[in-house]
Amino acid sequence: MALGCVVFLLLVACSVALESTQTQTVSQRCVEDTNMFLWEIKQDKPKEYAVLMYDAFGKMGSNVEGGNANRPGLLQQCRSAHGPSFSGQYCQVFLKQGTVQYFVGICVPDSCEEEDVQILVLYDKLQFGETSLVPPLPHILANQSAQEMIMTHCLSSAVSPDVSDVTCLFVCCVMVAIPLATTLFTALMRRQPNREVSPTVESSRLNSGLNLYGTVQTNGSSSCEVNSNTSEENNLTRPPRLCFPRSCVYGCLQAFSLQTTSQHLSTISTSSSIPGGRYSSLNGIRVLSLLWIICGHSAQFPVFNNLDNYKNWKQTVESSPLYVLTISGPVFLAVDTFLLLGGLLSARSLLDSIDKAENKLSPSLVANYLFKRIKRIQPLHLFIMCLTIGLISMVHWGPYWFPFIDTLMDCKTYWWANLLLISNLLPVHEICIPWTWYLSLDFQCYATTPLLVYFYRLNRGVFAVVAGGLLLMTTVVSAVITALLQLPVFQPSTMTSENYVLYYYVKPYTRYGPFLIGILTGIYLTTKKDQLFKQKWQAALGWFCCLSVMAGLVGVAYILRETPTHPSIPHALYQGLHRPLWALAVAWVILACEEGYAGFIKRLLSLSFWVPLSNISFACYLTHPIFIIVYIGLQETPIHYTDINFMYLFLGHLVLTLVVSYVLTVLVEKPYILLKWSSS
Structure with missing residues (x-):
């Protein structure tokens, strides 16, 4: 009951403050929506959105002395509140009180920008008596009662990737799509009846029949090289040369196909060890x-x-x-x-x-x-x-x-x-x-x-x-x-x-x-x-x-x-x-x-x-x-x-x-x- 009185006085203070000279600084729509929320919460039977918004405010919990100073509130509950002309917006107010730094989650109308929220909090902290929108830690838990605002940050509920984000995701998709496509293509090629080398023999060559430098030979012609060991010791001594295109392409397909990479991963030792147990x-x-x-x-x-x-x-x-x-x-x-x-x-x-x-x-x-x-x-x-x-x-x-x-x-x-x-x-x-x-x-x-x-x-x-x-x-x-x-x-x-x-x-x-x-x-x-x-x-x-x-x-x-x-x-x-x-x-x-x-x-x-x-x-x-x-x-x-x-x-x-x-x-x-x- 006492908490309800405190909240009521707090909200009255908010309403009074919003109608004061600060109204000239806070956006008009933010003022109107906040007043509507405050008016609704003062009713005997407030609407559900107002209850959800109030309940989403961060409140002080136990064990502050043990490090539980942050008051995160409820982000998803705040966003689920939908008023007549606005929805709930979750914002964080970062504060410093003596040597203790913490943040408090608050729920405000989404018509309020970060600058509006900061003004609402800063305006004499919307105080009414000894109560404020973001109550300070009790003096017994902090070495001083005065709060200093560090910053205010509102978390957007919308996903808004920019060009660089889209580009990065596209690059990731391409890097994954290439081996998947080559895997399918390699599987189709291995099913061709006129292949001179069976899949079993071919796989064996890829994994154990490589020469000293890991070169794979297909159909008797030179090909792209597939290294059979992840160590840094192979093929450092010979200058590269171009190979016959068809064979080279097929060797590249083999290197990117899951048929090769998965077998290599499970059957070939890592770079830390070589056949014979050395460095195993x-x-x-x-x-x-x-x-x-x-x-x-x-x-x-x-x-x-x-x-x-x-x-x-x-x-x-x-x-x-x-x-x-x-x-x-x-x-x-x-x-x-x-x-x-x-x-x-x-x-x-x-x-x-x-x-x-x-x-x-x-x-x-x-x-x-x-x-x-x-x-x-x-x-x-x-x-x-x-x-x-x-x-x-x-x-x-x-x-x-x-x-x-x-x-x-x-x-x-x-x-x-x-x-x-x-x-x-x-x-x-x-x-x-x-x-x-x-x-x-x-x-x-x-x-x-x-x-x-x-x-x-x-x-x-x-x-x-x-x-x-x-x-x-x-x-x-x-x-x-x-x-x-x-x-x-x-x-x-x-x-x-x-x-x-x-x-x-x-x-x-x-x-x-x-x-x-x-x-x-x-x-x-x-x-x-x-x-x-x-x-x-x-x-x-x-x-x-x-x-x-x-x-x-x-x-x-x-x-x-x-x-x-x-x-x-x-x-x-x-x-x-x-x-x-x-x-x-x-x-x-x-x-x-x-x-x-x-x-x-x-x-x-x-x-x-x-x-x-x-x-x-x-x-x-x-x-x-x-x-x-x-x-x-x-x-x-x-x-x-x-x-x-x-x-x-x-x-x-x-x-x-x-x-x-x-x-x-x-x-x-x-x-x-x-x-x-x-x-x-």
């Missing part, structure tokens, strides 16, 4: 690292603004190192594992290509080596970028969409940085599809491999000086930046530090260490003549050091979990050393698996179960944030943190990611990897 442990390491990243993102993204108990979550995470599996501690050391694998495979690939080129490291070989990498990552990368841009304009987002919209919409301004693979060099708030910063970093590191291999072949002493200097440089730079900017080293503290991402997390000069260690590991494994250790006690000591380093990195992160208030030597040393040390520990696991020191760990990481998952890991990395963001963006109410809730979110995102990633791998990623000009 990398499959398991890659997949486990990917699961760690997906788990971390599943926890991280809702935490930004979508939890009603953020402070409870933070206290829980900081209470136990066991939460390293979600977002506590150095969870994104998994990214450094991927950098290590990238360095290892790039060095191995280039060295193998040099051997095939009669031990010559020529400029054309380097150019082809880099081009293969671009062709490996860019088709799916650009597809995801276009898909995300189009998705933004086609989905009716909820009240929790606002943290992502500005960042993702930067694609329309800074798409060229993704195309050139330099997006991580931009300010982080300008990166198109933020999680793709890794692709730019990976390629920039990848481009240094030929130079290091050149020094290795030129003079081992010079190579040691260059590699040692680079490792020392990235370590010192990371430590100095951490000290000068007083950066935290522990999740979730790093989430609230803008400088952490802006100046440290995505930059090549702070993240190069693990990739460099990967290059050194790849060179050693490719060129070694004998085992590193001869006795079991040496291997046991290596495992002890490896596991101790991994556990120590997590434990020290908890000790240093507080953000420093002054330049901190422990924080600086940890930041400079922990990523290279983690890479060294993972490198030991790989070395132990290759040299027979790993036992059941080798068998676990080399299970055939990991192979298909490893094949789709690149697509999984690019697609899983889309599912997380879409889920959050469609929510009308906040998510409540519990371990079981987050576990189900992770499993749900994971299942959707695996299914869609398989489809995108065979439709978009694999065809461009398999398709090559003939070099025979």
Whole structure:
């Protein structure tokens, strides 16, 4: 009853304010429709639309102290209200009260523009006594009672894609339509009775009968090349030449057809392993690292603004190192594992290509080596970028969409940085599809491999000086930046530090260490003549050091979990050393698996179960944030943190990611990897 009186006084105040001098500023229709709504809600039996609009207003809930300060209201209910001459429009008012920032969802007539809504809220906050349209948090829950408006935003109920959105969706449709059409065409060709090669024999040739360079021969003439391995080691040494048109077209059709890409995905090992079991442990390491990243993102993204108990979550995470599996501690050391694998495979690939080129490291070989990498990552990368841009304009987002919209919409301004693979060099708030910063970093590191291999072949002493200097440089730079900017080293503290991402997390000069260690590991494994250790006690000591380093990195992160208030030597040393040390520990696991020191760990990481998952890991990395963001963006109410809730979110995102990633791998990623000009 008391609440009803408060609301009645509030609405009377609104009516009085609207008829005041502010009427000259607010649009006439907005005034008329708002007055009609206010008049209706004051009746003994108000109409349904007025009740729905009032009920859709955001109201303060419990656990504000635990982080439940936002009042989202009910977006869909607001939009479902239809008055005599207007409909409900959902708007968000972003406010600051002391150190607390929050938003309140309000329902106003759709004849009111954002400027009108802002005036209605700002006009003495439409106060009547101590009541206002957007009541402040009680003084007991905030350190002051005065509110400051940050902005007002109204969510449109209409979908209005522009030219760029339509273009991006069209590109996505074309990229999907091409393999589907070639699949149908290839199936029809295989059914022709006059074919000289049966489908079974032809499929066998595609998957296992390729020559050293992956060239497919059909009907005795040269054809387009279909690469049977996703590694970077094939066909880097021969100049391309044009092939007979009919045969070339047929080879291209084979590369884009699902008959080829799906068989390749399920039967051929990934780039991390080759026949004979060499480097097979990398499959398991890659997949486990990917699961760690997906788990971390599943926890991280809702935490930004979508939890009603953020402070409870933070206290829980900081209470136990066991939460390293979600977002506590150095969870994104998994990214450094991927950098290590990238360095290892790039060095191995280039060295193998040099051997095939009669031990010559020529400029054309380097150019082809880099081009293969671009062709490996860019088709799916650009597809995801276009898909995300189009998705933004086609989905009716909820009240929790606002943290992502500005960042993702930067694609329309800074798409060229993704195309050139330099997006991580931009300010982080300008990166198109933020999680793709890794692709730019990976390629920039990848481009240094030929130079290091050149020094290795030129003079081992010079190579040691260059590699040692680079490792020392990235370590010192990371430590100095951490000290000068007083950066935290522990999740979730790093989430609230803008400088952490802006100046440290995505930059090549702070993240190069693990990739460099990967290059050194790849060179050693490719060129070694004998085992590193001869006795079991040496291997046991290596495992002890490896596991101790991994556990120590997590434990020290908890000790240093507080953000420093002054330049901190422990924080600086940890930041400079922990990523290279983690890479060294993972490198030991790989070395132990290759040299027979790993036992059941080798068998676990080399299970055939990991192979298909490893094949789709690149697509999984690019697609899983889309599912997380879409889920959050469609929510009308906040998510409540519990371990079981987050576990189900992770499993749900994971299942959707695996299914869609398989489809995108065979439709978009694999065809461009398999398709090559003939070099025979």
